[in-house]
Amino acid sequence: MTTKTISSRRVSFPQLLALLVTAVIVWSGINPAFPQVWLAEIIPVLLLFIPLLVTYRRFPFSHVAYSFMAVWMILHTIGAHYTFANVPFDWFNNLIGSERNHFxxxxxxxxxxxxxxxxxxLSRKEHCKPWLAALFSLTAIMAVAAGYEIIEWWYAVLAGGDAGIEFLGSQGDIWDAQKDMLADTLGALTSLAAFAVLKPYRNPTPIKR
Structure with missing residues (x-):
């Protein structure tokens, strides 16, 4: 067996992340706290995860991009299993002296x-300049954040009862939606700071056309 054959069989970093996310999704679906909530929460994860698998060879993102995307999928899937208000996160809540679960x-x-x-x-496809791609991505995240809060409200009203309350996850905070949107925005600014430093459009992974 040649060295080339051996190297071609190695599992790449994105594939390892995909296996990890898959394992967490499977674990999350085993006896979730609220099956109805788990289904509603896992759908957004699958809507992102499956297209990434399908388009991996046609448009491979950078390792940093895949890592950023995997973090949310894993955290959200854990929240789907326990419901976000009940994820075992006492170590952090106690650290900041809060009774609210901040997971x-x-x-x-x-x-x-x-x-x-x-x-x-956007920048690798040369749809626009990197600075404009960054600005668009920031506003896109802010728009998605606002849209998701509306979906949470709609589902909570539709489902009602404990399932609706657990899906909403406000934990009695009347400003929960606004704080969630702020967290989304701060996360976007953090990742865009990394984008500005790393400049993934300069040495991109080859795109198969």
Missing amino acids: DRFAHFAIGFYAYPIAEF
């Missing part, structure tokens, strides 16, 4: 990480 804030912050792959895609 959902971390998940919302991670949503903002998707600004990086959006900007990377």
Whole structure:
């Protein structure tokens, strides 16, 4: 067996991330706290994960972009299993002296990480200049954040009862939606700072046409 054959069989970093995300999704679906909530929460993960698998060979993102995307998928899938208000996160809540479970804030912050792959895609495809790609990705994340809060409200009203309350996850905070959107925006700004430093459009992974 040649060295070339051996190297071709190695699992790449994106494939390892895909296996990790798949494992977490499978685990999350085993006896979730609220099956109805789990289904509603896992749908957004699958809507992102499956297209990434399908388009991997045609448009491979950078390792950094895949890492950013995997963080949110994993955090959101964990939240789907327990419901965000009930994820075992006492170590952090106790650290900041809060009775509220702030795991959902971390998940919302991670949503903002998707600004990086959006900007990377637009700049590598040469649809626009990198600065405009970054600006568009920031506003896109902010729009998605606002839209998701509307979906949460709609589902909570539709589902009602404990399932609706757990899906909403406000935990009694009347400003929960606004704080979630702020977390999304801060996550986007953080990932775009990495975009500005790393400049993935300069040495991109080859795109198969």
